Amino acid sequence: MRALLELYVQQFKTSFATMLQYRASLVIWLIGQVLEPVIYLIVWSTVARASGDQVGGFTSADFAAYFLVLMIVNHVTYTWIMYEFEYRVREGGLSPVLLRPVHPIHNDVADNLTSKMVSLPGMLLTAIGLGLIFRPDFRVVPWAIVAFIPSLALAFVVRFLVEWSLALAAFWTTRVGALNQMYFVLMLFLSGQMAPLSLMPAWIQVTASALPFRWMVAFPIELLLGRLTPAEALIGFGAQAIWIAVGLGLVRIVWRAGVRTYSAVGA
Amino acid sequence: MSTLRLLWVSFRVGVMGELAYRVNFVVQLFQSIVGLGTALAGLAVVFAYTDTLGGWQADEVVALVGVYILVGGVIGAVIQPSMEEFIESVREGTLDYVLTKPEDAQLLVSIQEVDIWELIDIVVGFGVLVVALARLDERVGVAQAGSFALMLLAGGAIVYSFWLILATLSFWFVRVENILVIFQSMYEAGRWPISLYPGWLRFGLTFLVPVAFAVTVPAEALTGRLDGTSLWGALGLAGVLLVVSRLLWRTGIRRYSGASA
Numbered sequence: 144m145r146a147l148l149e150l151y152v153q154q155f156k157t158s159f160a161t162m163l164q165y166r167a168s169l170v171i172w173l174i175g176q177v178l179e180p181v182i183y184l185i186v187w188s189t190v191a192r193a194s195g196d197q198v199g200g201f202t203s204a205d206f207a208a209y210f211l212v213l214m215i216v217n218h219v220t221y222t223w224i225m226y227e228f229e230y231r232v233r234e235g236g237l238s239p240v241l242l243r244p245v246h247p248i249h250n251d252v253a254d255n256l257t258s259k260m261v262s263l264p265g266m267l268l269t270a271i272g273l274g275l276i277f278r279p280d281f282r283v284v285p286w287a288i289v290a291f292i293p294s295l296a297l298a299f300v301v302r303f304l305v306e307w308s309l310a311l312a313a314f315w316t317t318r319v320g321a322l323n324q325m326y327f328v329l330m331l332f333l334s335g336q337m338a339p340l341s342l343m344p345a346w347i348q349v350t351a352s353a354l355p356f357r358w359m360v361a362f363p364i365e366l367l368l369g370r371l372t373p374a375e376a377l378i379g380f381g382a383q384a385i386w387i388a389v390g391l392g393l394v395r396i397v398w399r400a401g402v403r404t405y406s407a408v409g410a
Numbered sequence: 411m412s413t414l415r416l417l418w419v420s421f422r423v424g425v426m427g428e429l430a431y432r433v434n435f436v437v438q439l440f441q442s443i444v445g446l447g448t449a450l451a452g453l454a455v456v457f458a459y460t461d462t463l464g465g466w467q468a469d470e471v472v473a474l475v476g477v478y479i480l481v482g483g484v485i486g487a488v489i490q491p492s493m494e495e496f497i498e499s500v501r502e503g504t505l506d507y508v509l510t511k512p513e514d515a516q517l518l519v520s521i522q523e524v525d526i527w528e529l530i531d532i533v534v535g536f537g538v539l540v541v542a543l544a545r546l547d548e549r550v551g552v553a554q555a556g557s558f559a560l561m562l563l564a565g566g567a568i569v570y571s572f573w574l575i576l577a578t579l580s581f582w583f584v585r586v587e588n589i590l591v592i593f594q595s596m597y598e599a600g601r602w603p604i605s606l607y608p609g610w611l612r613f614g615l616t617f618l619v620p621v622a623f624a625v626t627v628p629a630e631a632l633t634g635r636l637d638g639t640s641l642w643g644a645l646g647l648a649g650v651l652l653v654v655s656r657l658l659w660r661t662g663i664r665r666y667s668g669a670s671a
Binding site: 167168171174175178179181182185186187189190193194198199276318320321324325328331332337338342343344 | 433437440441444445447448451452455456458459460462463464588591592595596598599601602606607608611
């Protein structure tokens with residue numbers, strides 16, 4: 144445990160130093176993460192205003208609240224591991240990692256958290272600035288606000304495990320681009336990035352709840368905005384727990400199988 | 411004439427280089443179709459709740475998406491790979507080889523690299539456009555078609571000059587490709603009618619990164635929304651930027667001293 148803690152501290156330092164070198168690429172990632180929710184915010188607000196400021200239970204101010212919270216939740220939970228893993232496998236960068244006595248997922252977790260610690264304050268300021276422009280309407284439900292933080296943390300864990308497992312596809316194919324694109328399309332429609340899930344056709348809502356997608360992004364947003372009953376919130380936490388268990392199993396199985404096929408191309 | 415001939419040569423080199431990787435064609439085709447399906451499904455969700463979006467009907471927005479994919483394909487097939495290659499060659503010093511050739515160096519640099527699989531997007535975008543137009547038939551006359559073609563050319567010239575100006579800055583600053591990546595992510599916003607956006611965002615998408623001229627203005631021309639001011643504005647801006655980028659190119663090339671030589 145102590146050793147693991149030291150590993151995390153060390154990885155924090157390394158990641159931090161790396162990030163300071165690549166500030167520009169961090170900012171570019173963030174532009175995309177701000178722009179996409181803002182575009183959908185504007186589109187849906189326009190739709191709401193055109194139909195008497197009410198679309199499926201959302202006013203334009205509700206849409207503003209939804210997409211600004213989405214921006215933060217998406218930022219907290221996102222990973223870039225699916226882009227990076229292909230590179231690691233192709234260039235043989237994985238070889239030294241395999242020699243270390245700890246599971247490589249720890250380095251990635253620490254790396255991810257460091258990056259978020261640096262960028263999250265900026266994202267929050269951006270969200271507040273956009274809030275002044277788009278005037279969101281927040282319904283304050285005290286218990287839901289308290290429950291939001293754990294739901295966000297669990298959403299991060301679910302998304303991290305799922306994306307880390309998918310990233311391992313790079314062990315078997317060097318063309319992960321198409322796979323990643325498929326995944327991002329599913330995320331767009333099923334995790335609530337394009338529209339609140341309640342506006343989607345019923346079969347999409349069912350699929351999103353049956354798969355991990357809803358629990359990775361949409362659930363914490365719905366919770367914070369006071370759109371869930373306590374019972375629905377409990378179901379959500381249960382679903383997150385189940386997907387974390389599944390994700391842990393998946394990481395273990397896929398990682399073992401992947402390492403066996405890895406032959407260090409380029410090393 | 412020689413421009414077309416050189417473009418053809420670049421294209422053939424691109425084909426020869428890529429034919430070794432034929433699976434890429436299937437992968438790219440798959441990705442283009444998924445991209446198109448995503449865009450159309452997104453429109454279907456939005457238009458399930460409304461008939462018009464900021465005054466645009468569903469088929470008109472589909473036409474806009476067609477223009478978006480088409481122009482994105484042109485940028486991805488020729489402009490972006492050529493400019494990236496150019497920036498790289500300034501850093502590596504291999505621009506020397508281009509400068510020794512007996513053709514205009516700006517022209518050579520601008521069409522030196524053709525990503526042939528991106529041409530699929532041009533075809534897909536054109537296809538979407540034709541289908542959308544067929545469904546809108548009564549409102550697209552010869553005048554609209556003509557001004558659409560004109561605005562497409564002007565938009566292309568503006569986007570090209572914009573990239574060339576930024577890429578030319580690499581004569582002074584070594585790292586400029588980040589600005590170009592920002593264009594890529596801002597381009598996403600062109601998928602929807604720009605008139606939806608609030609003033610500050612519209613301004614940014616018109617003058618900071620010319621997404622409006624590349625996508626929205628041609629689509630407006632096609633759907634009969636374009637007023638004279640925008641038309642002449644686009645033509646004027648295209649002319650000015652072509653001249654400015656040319657002048658900047660000349661200044662830059664004089665400064666280039668060949669890092670490797």
